[in-house]
Amino acid sequence: MNFDFSDDQKLLRKTAHDFLSEHAPLSLCRAVLESDAPYSDTLWKSVAELGWLGTAIPEEYGGAGFGHLELAAIAEEIGHALAPIPFASSVYFATEAILLAGSPAQKQAYLPQLAAGARIGTFAHTEQAGEADLGSITAAFTNGTLTGIKWPVADGDTAHCAVVTARQGADTVLALVDLSARGVTRKPLRSIDPSRSLAELRFDATPAELLGDAASGAATVQKIMDRAAVLLAFEQLGGATRAFEITREYCLSRYAFGRPIASFQAIKHRLADLYVEIELARSNAYYGAWALSTDSPELPVAACGARASASDAFALASQEMIQLHGGVGYTWEFDCHLFYRRAKYLGALLGSAHQWREQLVQRLAAEEQ
Amino acid sequence: MDFNDTPEEAVFRAQVRAWLDANAERLKPGERNPGLEGRTDPGAIKRAQEWQAKKADAGWACITWPKEYGGRGATAIQSVIWNQEEGRYKTPPNIFGIGQGMLGPTIMVHGTEEQKQRYIRPMLRGAEIWCQLFSEPSAGSDLAGLRTSAVRDGDDWVINGQKIWTTGAQYCKWGMIVTRTDPNAEKHKGITYFIVDMQSPGIEIRPIKQINGTSAFNEVFFTDVRVPDKNRVGAVNDGWRGALTTLMNERHSIAGGGAGGPDFRDLLHLARTTNLHGRPAFEDSAVRQQLARLYIRGKGLQYTAYRTQTALSRGQTPGPESSIGKLVGAPLRQEMASFAVDLQGPAGALIDRQAAPEEGVWQQMYLGTPGLRLAGGTDEILRNIIAERVLGLPPEIRVDKGLAFKDVPTGPKAQ
Numbered sequence: 096m097n098f099d100f101s102d103d104q105k106l107l108r109k110t111a112h113d114f115l116s117e118h119a120p121l122s123l124c125r126a127v128l129e130s131d132a133p134y135s136d137t138l139w140k141s142v143a144e145l146g147w148l149g150t151a152i153p154e155e156y157g158g159a160g161f162g163h164l165e166l167a168a169i170a171e172e173i174g175h176a177l178a179p180i181p182f183a184s185s186v187y188f189a190t191e192a193i194l195l196a197g198s199p200a201q202k203q204a205y206l207p208q209l210a211a212g213a214r215i216g217t218f219a220h221t222e223q224a225g226e227a228d229l230g231s232i233t234a235a236f237t238n239g240t241l242t243g244i245k246w247p248v249a250d251g252d253t254a255h256c257a258v259v260t261a262r263q264g265a266d267t268v269l270a271l272v273d274l275s276a277r278g279v280t281r282k283p284l285r286s287i288d289p290s291r292s293l294a295e296l297r298f299d300a301t302p303a304e305l306l307g308d309a310a311s312g313a314a315t316v317q318k319i320m321d322r323a324a325v326l327l328a329f330e331q332l333g334g335a336t337r338a339f340e341i342t343r344e345y346c347l348s349r350y351a352f353g354r355p356i357a358s359f360q361a362i363k364h365r366l367a368d369l370y371v372e373i374e375l376a377r378s379n380a381y382y383g384a385w386a387l388s389t390d391s392p393e394l395p396v397a398a399c400g401a402r403a404s405a406s407d408a409f410a411l412a413s414q415e416m417i418q419l420h421g422g423v424g425y426t427w428e429f430d431c432h433l434f435y436r437r438a439k440y441l442g443a444l445l446g447s448a449h450q451w452r453e454q455l456v457q458r459l460a461a462e463e464q
Numbered sequence: 465m466d467f468n469d470t471p472e473e474a475v476f477r478a479q480v481r482a483w484l485d486a487n488a489e490r491l492k493p494g495e496r497n498p499g500l501e502g503r504t505d506p507g508a509i510k511r512a513q514e515w516q517a518k519k520a521d522a523g524w525a526c527i528t529w530p531k532e533y534g535g536r537g538a539t540a541i542q543s544v545i546w547n548q549e550e551g552r553y554k555t556p557p558n559i560f561g562i563g564q565g566m567l568g569p570t571i572m573v574h575g576t577e578e579q580k581q582r583y584i585r586p587m588l589r590g591a592e593i594w595c596q597l598f599s600e601p602s603a604g605s606d607l608a609g610l611r612t613s614a615v616r617d618g619d620d621w622v623i624n625g626q627k628i629w630t631t632g633a634q635y636c637k638w639g640m641i642v643t644r645t646d647p648n649a650e651k652h653k654g655i656t657y658f659i660v661d662m663q664s665p666g667i668e669i670r671p672i673k674q675i676n677g678t679s680a681f682n683e684v685f686f687t688d689v690r691v692p693d694k695n696r697v698g699a700v701n702d703g704w705r706g707a708l709t710t711l712m713n714e715r716h717s718i719a720g721g722g723a724g725g726p727d728f729r730d731l732l733h734l735a736r737t738t739n740l741h742g743r744p745a746f747e748d749s750a751v752r753q754q755l756a757r758l759y760i761r762g763k764g765l766q767y768t769a770y771r772t773q774t775a776l777s778r779g780q781t782p783g784p785e786s787s788i789g790k791l792v793g794a795p796l797r798q799e800m801a802s803f804a805v806d807l808q809g810p811a812g813a814l815i816d817r818q819a820a821p822e823e824g825v826w827q828q829m830y831l832g833t834p835g836l837r838l839a840g841g842t843d844e845i846l847r848n849i850i851a852e853r854v855l856g857l858p859p860e861i862r863v864d865k866g867l868a869f870k871d872v873p874t875g876p877k878a879q
Contacts, residue, residue: 096473096541096777097466098770164465343855358858363851364844370855371792374785375764382767385465400760452756453749459732459759460746 143212174333189216196307251294516590563594
């Protein structure tokens with residue numbers, strides 16, 4: 096039984112932790128949140144130089160040639176730092192989609208640039224409020240062009256390329272689009288977490304190429320979502336852990352009625368319960384990472400558990416963070432709202448915990464057949 | 465990450481399986497060993513003792529104990545492997561857990577050489593069964609508030625008072641009891657720990673009828689019960705130290721113990737075969753959300769156990785995550801049972817084995833699980849432990865600190 100990260104993976108995580116502690120303090124997240132900048136370009140360049148963007152990209156395509164366990168370890172630290180960079184869009188979505196379904200030529204064209212951070216990629220899927228099911232897609236791919244509207248698209252305001260879900264006749268397909276091509280209109284949308292941006296993308300007969308074949312398009316979309324679910328779970332886990340750490344510290348230093356508030360059972364038990372939820376989420380995320388890294392047939396079920404557990408844990412941690420800070424937790428000046436916003440942003444990005452729980456039951460039922 | 469055994473673990477597992485194949489019958493798919501409910505039946509006790517002796521003869525009893533006491537000096541991960549494998553075979557209820565899991569380890573740490581020589585081997589063989597005399601009517605979560613007294617009289621001590629929640633007192637040969645020996649000292653400092661012969665004159669055992677109708681627990685009354693001083697474990701008035709060793713082992717064994725009873729697969733089956741709004745309950749979205757929640761929680765717990773086993777496999781002490789098992793597991797099982805009974809509609813009110821769905825197993829679990837949340841540390845005490853020992857939060861402010869035990873406020877009832 097070895098259900099833990101290896102020493103090398105832990106070292107990688109510690110390196111990431113130390114780097115981000117120094118170069119991505121919460122004040123950096125706040126600076127992006129309070130400015131018009133869509134992300135921190137300085138941090139993006141550093142992260143690219145450190146090779147993190149290409150963690151799971153093979154060396155032949157300019158990556159580090161590691162696996163998904165290494166990427167999960169870094170994702171947790173990205174989440175822990177509330178790093179204000181398009182890491183998720185570019186790495187868990189665009190890069191993973193191209194790794195999964197790209198032709199050798201597409202890999203050669205895109206992956207080295209994504210690994211170097213010279214290009215930012217994203218995934219454009221939803222077109223309306225509510226669950227983004229494949230049946231509701233109206234964007235159309237015909238004769239090498241894409242037409243349709245996608246919103247909200249994470250980092251759609253700044254991304255250079257996008258993997259876009261579309262219809263081709265009766266099939267669901269994935270289109271790979273250069274966002275500097277003709278017929279692309281971007282409209283930034285205000286995000287609940289302004290340290291992470293959202294936009295609307297309009298395509299009007301925009302040149303695009305198929306990513307993967309039409310027959311397996313729907314299955315590929317699901318695989319992309321499952322993989323991203325596990326990696327995002329690690330970001331959420333990192334965020335929840337950080338929220339917990341800060342809240343614990345605050346409760347130890349805040350005195351009321353002549354004693355630290357962390358000495359009251361009403362507070363201790365809430366912190367204990369929060370700790371439990373985070374540990375359960377961590378265990379579910381680890382299982383997801385194992386399934387992802389071994390390409391296990393358990394991935395579809397494991398991804399649902401990891402995602403729902405992590406979404407709930409981060410949501411709870413960010414809510415408890417404000418509540419246990421009391422009045423100051425509701426001020427702009429304190430950092431609690433950075434977590435409260437990021438938790439909802441990440442929770443919404445790939446569909447809610449409710450949606451993933453429903454998905455889980457469908458998959459358990461399918462397994463039983 | 466890799467869920468396979470290391471080569472050494474695989475060799476050990478094969479060795480375990482070979483012995484079990486030769487000495488026990490494998491459970492068929494879907495078949496379960498009976499729970500602990502039937503453990504007071506003399507036939508079950510005899511079968512349990514025979515199985516234990518068979519294991520002891522072959523060196524498969526209490527395998528983590530040192531060889532000199534009949535164990536095999538096995539590692540913690542080998543013990544996990546043994547338990548996993550034994551769980552796949554038909555075996556009688558394990559009625560030795562309190563002795564072997566908690567009291568034996570206490571005697572090995574705090575007992576005299578003579579005590580170790582006298583008690584450990586018969587305990588390991590199951591020839592002598594042990595019980596734990598800790599809780600009292602007014603000392604539960606606050607165990608150190610215990611009032612049963614022991615007074616020195618020549619070479620003996622004389623014990624008076626009452627213990628409660630004693631599992632198996634009616635069939636045990638020995639018990640370990642914590643007593644008050646100095647009411648003038650602070651409450652933790654006037655406690656002494658003894659081994660007591662349960663057949664001693666002056667001991668009266670009354671079974672407690674629980675809410676599920678069974679009587680696994682007892683009240684034990686002590687009236688001038690004499691215990692020789694050589695049965696004292698640890699120094700006079702230093703018994704709290706030994707008691708803590710016992711309690712630590714208790715939480716470990718409750719969290720690690722398989723709870724038995726129906727599981728998530730059974731719940732899924734129930735949701736498919738009962739109706740709600742004119743279609744299988746399984747198709748109702750609220751039911752599906754709840755199923756998913758329970759599944760994810762159960763899996764979170766299972767994978768947390770994998771993390772603990774990983775630490776054990778590496779010969780490390782498990783991290784703080786290992787402390788959440790009982791706090792999550794007990795309420796989860798209660799919630800599962802309550803949900804399953806709800807799915808049965810009006811028939812959920814039946815506990816009749818002939819008429820109730822699934823022979824009433826969910827109703828049994830519904831009535832049994834409240835006890836799990838209390839035994840061996842209530843949910844609330846476990847939260848305190850996590851808060852203080854894992855998260856490093858300040859301890860409770862104690863109003864009884866520095867007071868002699870006899871001056872500690874006890875409320876109107878005990879006056």
